[in-house]
Amino acid sequence: MLLLIGAVLAASIVVALGAARTGLPVLVAFLGLGMLLGSDGPGGVDFDDAELAREVGIVGLALILYEGGLQTSWRRLRRVAAPAALLSTVGVVVSALLGGAAAHVLFELTWLEAILLGAVVASTDAAAVFATLRFTHIRRGLARTLEAESGGNDPMAIALTLGLIAWIERPDSYGLDDLTLLLVQQLGLGLVVGVALGVAAAWVFGRLPHSIGAFAPVASVAAAALSFGAADVIGGSGFLAVYLVGLAVGSTPSRYRRQLVAFHEGLAFLAQVALFVVLGLLVFPSELPEVALPGLALALLLMLVVRPTAVFVATALNAFDNRERALLGWAGLRGAVPIVLATFVLSSSVVEANTIFNAVFFVVVVSAIVQGTTLEWVAGRLGLLAPAPPAHQSPLEVDPRSKLDLIDFAVAADHAIAGASVREVGLPRSAIIAVVGRGDESIPPRGSTVIEPGDLLFVLAPRERRQDVEDVFARWRRRV
Numbered sequence: 001m002l003l004l005i006g007a008v009l010a011a012s013i014v015v016a017l018g019a020a021r022t023g024l025p026v027l028v029a030f031l032g033l034g035m036l037l038g039s040d041g042p043g044g045v046d047f048d049d050a051e052l053a054r055e056v057g058i059v060g061l062a063l064i065l066y067e068g069g070l071q072t073s074w075r076r077l078r079r080v081a082a083p084a085a086l087l088s089t090v091g092v093v094v095s096a097l098l099g100g101a102a103a104h105v106l107f108e109l110t111w112l113e114a115i116l117l118g119a120v121v122a123s124t125d126a127a128a129v130f131a132t133l134r135f136t137h138i139r140r141g142l143a144r145t146l147e148a149e150s151g152g153n154d155p156m157a158i159a160l161t162l163g164l165i166a167w168i169e170r171p172d173s174y175g176l177d178d179l180t181l182l183l184v185q186q187l188g189l190g191l192v193v194g195v196a197l198g199v200a201a202a203w204v205f206g207r208l209p210h211s212i213g214a215f216a217p218v219a220s221v222a223a224a225a226l227s228f229g230a231a232d233v234i235g236g237s238g239f240l241a242v243y244l245v246g247l248a249v250g251s252t253p254s255r256y257r258r259q260l261v262a263f264h265e266g267l268a269f270l271a272q273v274a275l276f277v278v279l280g281l282l283v284f285p286s287e288l289p290e291v292a293l294p295g296l297a298l299a300l301l302l303m304l305v306v307r308p309t310a311v312f313v314a315t316a317l318n319a320f321d322n323r324e325r326a327l328l329g330w331a332g333l334r335g336a337v338p339i340v341l342a343t344f345v346l347s348s349s350v351v352e353a354n355t356i357f358n359a360v361f362f363v364v365v366v367s368a369i370v371q372g373t374t375l376e377w378v379a380g381r382l383g384l385l386a387p388a389p390p391a392h393q394s395p396l397e398v399d400p401r402s403k404l405d406l407i408d409f410a411v412a413a414d415h416a417i418a419g420a421s422v423r424e425v426g427l428p429r430s431a432i433i434a435v436v437g438r439g440d441e442s443i444p445p446r447g448s449t450v451i452e453p454g455d456l457l458f459v460l461a462p463r464e465r466r467q468d469v470e471d472v473f474a475r476w477r478r479r480v
Contacts, residue, residue: 008037012273025368027276027335031361034280047281050346057340060275061154062242064336066224067268068151069246070261077148077247080141083318084148087328089187091149091314092156095122095332098306099298106294107359109352112171116164117356120342121302121363123157124150125335138379142324146331151247154337155240159186161341165348189236194244197227201245202252216256217263223249253474255467272336279339282346283361291355295362302363303371307332323382330378334367398460405463406434409473413453417476423447426475428468431461 011033019029037043077084099118103109109117129150138146163179201223208216227245228238249260288295308329315325342360345353379385398406411418417425422433422445436443437456443449451457461469 008033008277009270009273012277025372027272028365028368030273030276031280031283031365034277035283035285036280037277038281038283040285045281047278050282050343053278053282054340054343054347056278057275057336057343060271061336061340062224062228062239063264063271064268064275065151065154065239065243066246067264068147069243069248070220070250070264072147072151072247072250074247074251077144080145080148083315083320084145084152086314086318087145087149087311088152089156089314091310092119092122092153092160094310094313095302095306096157096160098309099302102298102301102306103359106297107291107352107355109355112164112168113350113352113356116161116168116345116350117359119157119160119164120345120356120360121298121334121338122160123153123337124332125154125337129331129333137376137385138327139384142327142379142384145328151243152240154243155187155190155237156183157337158239158341158344159183159237161344162186165344165350168350169348185235186237187240189234190231190238190240191236191244193231193234193236194227194241197223197230197241198245198248201227202248205249205252205254205256208254208256213256213259216259220249220260220264221267253471255471257474258467258470275336275340279343282343282357287354288358288361291358292362295359296366298359299363299366302334303330303332303367323384327379327382327384330371331375332367333371333375334364338364403463405461405466407459407461407466407469407473409457409459409476411451411453411455411457411476415453415477417451418453420451421447422449422451425451425472427459427472428461428465430465431459431469431472434458434460 012030015029015033016026018024019026035041037045038047096115096119099121100111100115101118103117104111104114107114107117124146129146159182160179163182166182167174167179204219204223205216208219223245224242227241231241232238250257254260308326311325311329311332315328320328338360342357345356350356376385398404422436425433427433433445435458436445436449436451437458438452438454459469
């Protein structure tokens with residue numbers, strides 16, 4: 001078993017490298033690896049355990065959402081919280097209904113089964129969106145809206161999927177009122193648990209002593225597991241809770257933040273490998289041709305009609321112009337979440353479960369290849385790319401044999417440090433601002449020198465105190 005796991009992980013690294021060089025989305029590459037390993041591929045692994053795939057998907061998705069929250073911070077998202085919340089709720093419902101109408105026409109599904117398929121593919125995918133935005137230069141406000149939406153719409157789509165499955169399985173005792181109650185319960189309890197445990201996690205990580213610093217990743221995994229488990233046990237959305245706790249930890253100035261981000265990046269990559277390979281094993285290529293044409297048609301309708309319409313409805317009262325709405329509509333990347341939700345359907349007693357699963361496969365592959373690879377190009381055509389940050393030439397050189405680091409910090413207009421004097425910056429005693437870069441000038445700072453927006457500060461500090469300086473930088477970045 002260990003040999004097999006090691007071989008799959010090694011193969012996933014090779015596949016990821018190949019995907020990076022060819023421009024193929026990594027999730028598609030991992031799905032392809034799973035299909036090659038499956039019973040219809042040369043690997044010959046006979047795997048059809050939908051329940052196990054569902055459990056792997058739940059754990060993997062929770063880790064991906066936590067890492068997404070950790071990479072973000074509340075100060076970055078608070079200005080886009082309202083439109084992101086509407087996209088995550090109203091947008092998902094509109095997508096599910098319109099996608100269901102399309103599925104009812106394209107497939108031989110009842111109305112409830114069609115709307116279930118619409119709900120499964122209604123949410124954007126956190127893993128796909130986070131990964132894509134890291135390598136694009138979309139304007140900050142739009143990128144943050146997409147980040148917040150992708151973390152928040154998964155719980156809505158999951159609750160909607162669970163409710164519709166229950167409605168299909170128990171048509172005589174389950175109805176619209178039960179579905180509505182489930183949505184309110186899942187989102188409400190998930191929100192309460194996420195906020196409560198997020199506050200507790202922020203307090204803990206802000207005070208974690210040096211003596212147990214090596215255990216910071218253990219504490220972080222514990223926070224993720226406790227938040228998901230606590231919400232799930234009381235009937236709330238563990239996915240919403242785990243994202244909010246990750247967001248709280250990522251927003252907390254801590255000397256361990258960089259260590260935690262690096263650790264959870266690796267863990268999220270491992271989760272993606274496990275999730276997509278297992279899901280690829282569930283796909284039987286021999287079954288795909290019969291749903292290929294309607295599956296491709298559904299994928300195109302979701303990209304060109306359903307998602308744009310949902311965005312326009314959800315953002316009708318927000319201050320987005322039509323170009324921005326068009327980009328938000330094109331950025332509805334589907335990935336891990338729809339396939340994980342398809343395993344929920346596959347492990348249920350829904351009659352057309354296989355048809356729904358195979359249709360979702362086409363939607364995800366087409367979305368990842370078409371939208372994932374063209375998002376930045378579309379943003380450029382719409383004039384919504386942010387200008388690349390200018391390259392800064394350091395006015396100082398530090399002898400590499402010394403034990404000093406030269407660290408630069410760019411001051412933005414909304415940073416807390418803007419307008420402060422050098423004597424008020426709060427650096428550790430062993431660190432100093434050596435030079436202030438202002439336009440084409442290099443200014444030797446004095447205690448009374450006022451720091452202005454657009455300044456580039458060059459801080460000289462002992463190498464062993466770099467993390468303390470980074471903690472101060474986190475305070476400087478707080479919005480005013």
